[in-house]
Amino acid sequence: MKKLETRCIHPVELEEDSKGAVTAPVFLSAAYDYQDAAELRYPGFYSTYNQQRVGKIMAQLEQGNWGMPFSSGMAAISTAILSFAGQHDHIIFCRDLYGGTFRLAEEELPKRGISCSYAAHSPEQFKALLQPNTKVIYIETPANPLLSIVPLKEIAALAKAHGAITIVDNTFASPINQLPLLHGIDISVHSGTKYLGGHNDLPFGVLISASEAHKARIHATAKLYGGSLSPYECYLVERSLKTLALRVQRQNENAFKLAEYLSAQPLTRQVYYPGLPSHPGYAIACEQMTGFGGMLSFELDIPAEKIPAFLKALRIISPALSLGGVESLICAPAVTSHRGLTPAQRQELGIKDNLLRLSVGIENVDDLITDIDTAISKAMH
Numbered sequence: 001m002k003k004l005e006t007r008c009i010h011p012v013e014l015e016e017d018s019k020g021a022v023t024a025p026v027f028l029s030a031a032y033d034y035q036d037a038a039e040l041r042y043p044g045f046y047s048t049y050n051q052q053r054v055g056k057i058m059a060q061l062e063q064g065n066w067g068m069p070f071s072s073g074m075a076a077i078s079t080a081i082l083s084f085a086g087q088h089d090h091i092i093f094c095r096d097l098y099g100g101t102f103r104l105a106e107e108e109l110p111k112r113g114i115s116c117s118y119a120a121h122s123p124e125q126f127k128a129l130l131q132p133n134t135k136v137i138y139i140e141t142p143a144n145p146l147l148s149i150v151p152l153k154e155i156a157a158l159a160k161a162h163g164a165i166t167i168v169d170n171t172f173a174s175p176i177n178q179l180p181l182l183h184g185i186d187i188s189v190h191s192g193t194k195y196l197g198g199h200n201d202l203p204f205g206v207l208i209s210a211s212e213a214h215k216a217r218i219h220a221t222a223k224l225y226g227g228s229l230s231p232y233e234c235y236l237v238e239r240s241l242k243t244l245a246l247r248v249q250r251q252n253e254n255a256f257k258l259a260e261y262l263s264a265q266p267l268t269r270q271v272y273y274p275g276l277p278s279h280p281g282y283a284i285a286c287e288q289m290t291g292f293g294g295m296l297s298f299e300l301d302i303p304a305e306k307i308p309a310f311l312k313a314l315r316i317i318s319p320a321l322s323l324g325g326v327e328s329l330i331c332a333p334a335v336t337s338h339r340g341l342t343p344a345q346r347q348e349l350g351i352k353d354n355l356l357r358l359s360v361g362i363e364n365v366d367d368l369i370t371d372i373d374t375a376i377s378k379a380m381h
């Protein structure tokens, strides 16, 4: 098989009638002649030429059997979950979850008669929560915001023995750093809005499955819930993916250097990065990841009321939500992604008021270090 970098640039063959074009054409038609085709060319869900290309490319990048794009990460996530769980079923989620997924589990799934439990990181905790009606185990690794790591192989084996489906949100890692299906996971989902799109300008989602047997079921759910992606956006996804390996490799390097730098600073109390031996998930990350990613969090040892001044003083890194793009972004989870939780819930998750989550971009890392340094001094004076 061609290497990952090459597959990003030359993903799947163009159709024979592409007139010598180097990039894929965009086919906007939502209707296709059915008379001469032996079977419907693009059955259901408007899954036309460009959508099928994105599905194939992502399946290739994650070494899955097939894939499909969605209009958002949440559309991919809800479709994956609702394809395999219904009334009287039970799902085990990992404890550290993207906020939208947590609310889906807390607010929407119970309305459909699905019960949910939450496990921390160890397979023993997942095992203890298994019930006869457990149909899905859903995990995020690395997870927001402390980059907690869940062992993919053990969870996949546990679920297989129980007859449950495993779904992994692979958003934080991207296929450059982690290939969940190779560890026995059934389905990988992404918020493509983050690393896959990579420019903070393209909301979409993708789902990649290891099994042809899941296809009909997932297609049917996807069609009814309707989160399809337009051909225009599919084209932009394909264009973004060409630089995925390049971007993520630089983000890995920058994040690693920043994590080491911040660890040595007197004003940073704690740095969470799965590539640091001090991180509780380090050993497992070394086993299942091919890079440690571009996300890190740290606790600034300055009074929490000075955090806004620190953020205001940054000149390169933008205080903004979202992540994975070429621009470095920073946020304080306690007042953004996790503000809906009570202080006690935040404390249980280990999210302190002075915790900052950094999505490292592809700028020169020395400039990023200077930006943080200068902003700390300004905030303290």
Ligand SMILES: *Cc1c(COP(=O)(O)O)cnc(C)c1O
Pocket (backbone or CB within 6 Å): 072, 073, 074, 075, 098, 100, 140, 144, 169, 171, 172, 190, 191, 192, 193, 194, 203, 204, 205
């Ligand atoms: C952003 C995000 C999502 C949701 O994706 P959308 O594209 O915003 O719907 C899901 N999981 C993770 C880990 C995310 O960061």
